[in-house]
Amino acid sequence: MPGMPGVDAVTQRARELIPPEGVITDVARLRTYECDGLSHYRVVPALVVIPEDAAQLAGVVGACAEHGVPFVARGSGTGLSGGALPHAEGVLVVTSKMRTITAVRPDDQRAVVEPGVINLDVTRAATPHGYYYAPDPSSQQICSIGGNVAENSGGAHCLKYGFTTNHVLGAEFVSPQGDVVQLGGIAPDTPGYDLLGAVVGSEGTLGIVTSATVRLVRLPEEVRTILVGFASTDQAGAAVSAIIAAGIVPAAIEMMDALAIEAAEAAVHCNYPDGAGAVLVIELDGAAVEVAAEYDEVERLCNDNGAFEQRLATDPADRALIWKGRKSAFAAVGRISPDYIVQDGVIPRTALPEVLKAIAELSGTSGVRVANVFHAGDGNLHPLVLFDESKDGEAEAAEEVSGAILDLCIEHGGSITGEHGVGMDKARYMPRMYDEADLDTMQLVRCAFDPDGISNPGKVFPTPRLCGEVPGRHKGAHPLQEAGLAEVF
Amino acid sequence: MEEAHPTSTAEVAEVLGDATSRGLTVVARGRGTKQGWGMPPTSADLVVDLSGLARVLDHQAGDLIVDTQAGALLSDVQDVVGTERQRLVLEETVPGTTVGGALATNTSGPQRMFFGTARDLLIGVTVVRADGVVAKAGGRVVKNVAGYDLGKLVIGSYGTLAVITEAVFRLHPLPDVERWVVTPVDGPGRAHELAQAVVHSQAVPWAVEVDLPASGPGTLGVLLGGKAEGVADRAETVRRLLGDAAEVTDTTPPGWAAYPAGPVLLKLTFALSGLRDVLTAAREAGVHVRGSAGAGVVHAAADDAGALDALRAVCARHGGSVVVVDAPDDVKQAVDVWGPVPALDLMRRVKDQFDPEHRLAPGRFVGGI
Ligand SMILES: Cc1cc2nc3c(=O)[nH]c(=O)nc-3n(C[C@H](O)[C@H](O)[C@H](O)COP(=O)(O)OP(=O)(O)OC[C@H]3O[C@@H](n4cnc5c(N)ncnc54)[C@H](O)[C@@H]3O)c2cc1C
Numbered sequence: 001m002p003g004m005p006g007v008d009a010v011t012q013r014a015r016e017l018i019p020p021e022g023v024i025t026d027v028a029r030l031r032t033y034e035c036d037g038l039s040h041y042r043v044v045p046a047l048v049v050i051p052e053d054a055a056q057l058a059g060v061v062g063a064c065a066e067h068g069v070p071f072v073a074r075g076s077g078t079g080l081s082g083g084a085l086p087h088a089e090g091v092l093v094v095t096s097k098m099r100t101i102t103a104v105r106p107d108d109q110r111a112v113v114e115p116g117v118i119n120l121d122v123t124r125a126a127t128p129h130g131y132y133y134a135p136d137p138s139s140q141q142i143c144s145i146g147g148n149v150a151e152n153s154g155g156a157h158c159l160k161y162g163f164t165t166n167h168v169l170g171a172e173f174v175s176p177q178g179d180v181v182q183l184g185g186i187a188p189d190t191p192g193y194d195l196l197g198a199v200v201g202s203e204g205t206l207g208i209v210t211s212a213t214v215r216l217v218r219l220p221e222e223v224r225t226i227l228v229g230f231a232s233t234d235q236a237g238a239a240v241s242a243i244i245a246a247g248i249v250p251a252a253i254e255m256m257d258a259l260a261i262e263a264a265e266a267a268v269h270c271n272y273p274d275g276a277g278a279v280l281v282i283e284l285d286g287a288a289v290e291v292a293a294e295y296d297e298v299e300r301l302c303n304d305n306g307a308f309e310q311r312l313a314t315d316p317a318d319r320a321l322i323w324k325g326r327k328s329a330f331a332a333v334g335r336i337s338p339d340y341i342v343q344d345g346v347i348p349r350t351a352l353p354e355v356l357k358a359i360a361e362l363s364g365t366s367g368v369r370v371a372n373v374f375h376a377g378d379g380n381l382h383p384l385v386l387f388d389e390s391k392d393g394e395a396e397a398a399e400e401v402s403g404a405i406l407d408l409c410i411e412h413g414g415s416i417t418g419e420h421g422v423g424m425d426k427a428r429y430m431p432r433m434y435d436e437a438d439l440d441t442m443q444l445v446r447c448a449f450d451p452d453g454i455s456n457p458g459k460v461f462p463t464p465r466l467c468g469e470v471p472g473r474h475k476g477a478h479p480l481q482e483a484g485l486a487e488v489f
Numbered sequence: 490m491e492e493a494h495p496t497s498t499a500e501v502a503e504v505l506g507d508a509t510s511r512g513l514t515v516v517a518r519g520r521g522t523k524q525g526w527g528m529p530p531t532s533a534d535l536v537v538d539l540s541g542l543a544r545v546l547d548h549q550a551g552d553l554i555v556d557t558q559a560g561a562l563l564s565d566v567q568d569v570v571g572t573e574r575q576r577l578v579l580e581e582t583v584p585g586t587t588v589g590g591a592l593a594t595n596t597s598g599p600q601r602m603f604f605g606t607a608r609d610l611l612i613g614v615t616v617v618r619a620d621g622v623v624a625k626a627g628g629r630v631v632k633n634v635a636g637y638d639l640g641k642l643v644i645g646s647y648g649t650l651a652v653i654t655e656a657v658f659r660l661h662p663l664p665d666v667e668r669w670v671v672t673p674v675d676g677p678g679r680a681h682e683l684a685q686a687v688v689h690s691q692a693v694p695w696a697v698e699v700d701l702p703a704s705g706p707g708t709l710g711v712l713l714g715g716k717a718e719g720v721a722d723r724a725e726t727v728r729r730l731l732g733d734a735a736e737v738t739d740t741t742p743p744g745w746a747a748y749p750a751g752p753v754l755l756k757l758t759f760a761l762s763g764l765r766d767v768l769t770a771a772r773e774a775g776v777h778v779r780g781s782a783g784a785g786v787v788h789a790a791a792d793d794a795g796a797l798d799a800l801r802a803v804c805a806r807h808g809g810s811v812v813v814v815d816a817p818d819d820v821k822q823a824v825d826v827w828g829p830v831p832a833l834d835l836m837r838r839v840k841d842q843f844d845p846e847h848r849l850a851p852g853r854f855v856g857g858i
Contacts, residue, residue, distance in 0.1 A: 107762040187758040187809030197641025221691035247662030290719025350551035415633035441624035442637040444842040
């Protein structure tokens with residue numbers, strides 16, 4: 001590769017460490033890695049390596065450190081914020097050959113897995129023992145645990161069970177210097193700073209996870225999935241509030257509006273209630289008697305709030321059909337629109353009616369259609385902004401509406417991302433949510449882990465921090481005694 | 490030693506800015522209930538007393554969140570959110586604890602088994618850095634992956650990274666009823682078997698606690714909470730698992746959520762399957778053990794630190810550790826309070842970034858941080 005001596009050196013080192021098929025330099029093959037799930041960002045990496053174990057991976061990262069070459073980790077490439085977007089002069093480190101489930105330890109309620117292991121495979125391995133892995137992103141059939149850890153991924157069931165960060169207890173981790181370190185472990189509360197807590201959700205900017213120790217959760221005795229039809233999202237939202245106010249924490253409460261339902265019907269024929277302005281998918285799980293009692297209450301609360309149809313899934317096939325409509329919703333809008341943006345924002349749940357109304361107004365004035373799918377229980381919105389690339393100005397208009405939705409989230413005290421991450425896509429929005437000091441402080445962590453800024457550079461933060469610099473020193477003494485803030489004793 | 494009594498984040502920032510320009514070492518204090526924990530700081534020119542930041546700022550019942558100043562008593566937070574039948578599931582293991590103190594020392598109680606610990610409940614945090622800069626991370630919504638999770642870093646950092654001034658937590662509904670199922674156990678073997686039986690049941694236990702004195706019989710207690718019908722049924726399931734001697738009660742068992750008492754307090758962690766070995770080692774060492782059999786975290790009370798090495802060996806075998814939480818200074822000086830700490834080098838680098846002059850509680854934390 002002319003003009004990239006660092007990459008050449010890393011390539012050479014990689015060839016010494018990794019079998020030939022795991023070192024890719026051929027441009028045509030490099031191109032297959034040019035994007036993740038957010039496919040309008042594309043960059044062809046200078047080199048792709050597919051290590052088979054942590055030692056090979058650490059060796060490559062060590063060579064990157066030595067030669068100052070940036071590297072980007074990639075799991076399954078399903079990320080929706082451009083987190084795994086390659087660096088043109090860097091190495092893409094792909095974990096797809098690190099797919100061993102190292103241990104399933106039901107007695108300890110833990111599993112130890114390599115980063116390339118597919119999310120659903122952890123549950124498959126644990127189920128025979130009566131356990132499962134709780135975080136369940138809709139992409140769980142293809143996304144990797146390493147990607148989940150990096151994004152702190154959520155799923156429909158995180159309302160009750162929490163996110164990836166609540167389920168990862170330990171990790172083996174390759175620092176941007178190429179050192180293999182242990183963070184956390186199989187037992188809780190490892191002494192020292194909770195570095196693992198910082199690494200989870202850091203989107204590959206602090207190093208690469210080469211093994212994760214995850215919590216396994218006991219399968220519930222009973223699961224009830226209910227599909228509820230309402231005339232409007234307002235009614236559905238009111239039902240959600242009533243359920244939460246009654247002290248019930250369902251495993252999941254998902255909402256879809258009319259346009260999202262239309263798309264799902266077209267794609268997977270999930271047979272949702274006719275003419276519904278909104279549906280809720282509510283799942284209750286736990287001990288059988290408790291679930292039965294909660295079900296009665298949920299049914300009543302939905303009726304009180306105007307539900308016109310309620311369907312209880314009684315067998316796994318029915319339950320799967322209900323979930324199919326919801327889980328396929330992103331892809332389904334492809335049926336009703338040639339192009340779409342999947343937005344991911346969060347609002348306090350109680351702001352739902354107000355924000356939905358504002359989104360409808362945005363859509364009305366701009367003429368851009370928005371289908372709403374969301375994790376209603378925790379206020380995580382996934383507006384799907386529809387457009388047709390081939391029509392002049394539509395992409396820009398959609399982009400504008402999508403950005404305005406994020407502003408709505410921030411205005412209402414929410415977040416610019418609930419689970420898809422900041423990545424490349426939303427780095428520029430970070431200053432709308434955090435001030436300079438906040439971002440500067442977060443980047444102290446970056447400087448501790450990766451002072452040279454070679455681990456997934458350009459993601460998460462709009463402007464990198466120079467790690468040598470000492471920030472905002474306060475000079476001159478404050479007359480604290482006079483102000484009555486300090487006393488000498 | 491000086492003391493400062495700020496009443497707001499801005500005032501804490503002013504105090505720390507001033508301490509920076511004067512080069513003072515700083516120790517933060519809530520109500521001082523755990524001030525002796527960790528190693529004694531090697532220097533403390535200024536104590537920043539946070540008891541003036543005692544306000545619970547905002548409770549949004551519909552969103553199940555509370556925003557509070559760090560000097561507020563945990564019990565005050567519970568009183569505020571309790572009016573809407575909600576609670577913060579951060580149990581008070583040391584009476585009089587403040588929010589900031591609980592976070593800085595990462596204390597946890599029995600219900601951590603089901604609800605997790607501070608790291609699972611804290612959704613937003615405001616801190617003041619050693620140099621007086623105010624920074625926030627997280628926010629006021631439960632689900633949020635924007636930026637690094639600084640809250641996790643300051644939890645359990647013993648005031649060595651920054652001073653926590655404000656915290657936002659997710660809340661849970663207060664259960665309609667709570668029931669304990671308690672049975673006597675004659676020793677480690679029985680305690681282990683019963684704990685495993687309950688942990689792996691589908692009765693959704695909220696806590697599985699063991700209390701085993703240095704000698705003689707102990708108890709195993711299981712907490713269940715929720716709606717009345719459900720709890721009654723789950724309690725019955727657990728009672729059957731625990732055997733004939735088990736009793737269902739609606740009163741809190743003695744010693745529940747309290748650390749065992751003794752001059753030396755140890756925190757032992759281990760993978761769940763190690764419970765029998767850990768309890769056996771504790772028995773052999775003659776220490777009283779109490780804690781979360783269902784989470785792999787127990788505390789031991791001892792007269793001295795004589796058992797430390799033996800306990801460390803057995804906990805390490807089960808993937809865990811032993812920390813000397815509290816002890817007379819002479820004991821602390823004589824032993825390795827924190828034990829082996831993996832990734833210490835990275836931790837030092839984090840400390841160096843946040844507090845380059847090592848002025849925040851110097852020496853209190855792992856590896857002399
Ligand atoms: C149809 C669809 C549905 C989805 N539904 C959900 C959902 O419900 N909830 C949700 O949260 N997300 C969802 N996602 C987003 C995506 O699947 C998740 O973010 C997932 O965790 C990404 O995993 P991955 O293996 O594909 O990671 P990649 O896309 O390959 O990488 C994601 C990020 O992780 C980093 N990374 C990857 N591996 C490692 C490692 N070993 N160490 C360090 N960093 C690493 C990368 O650098 C990148 O920044 C969905 C995506 C699609 C396409």
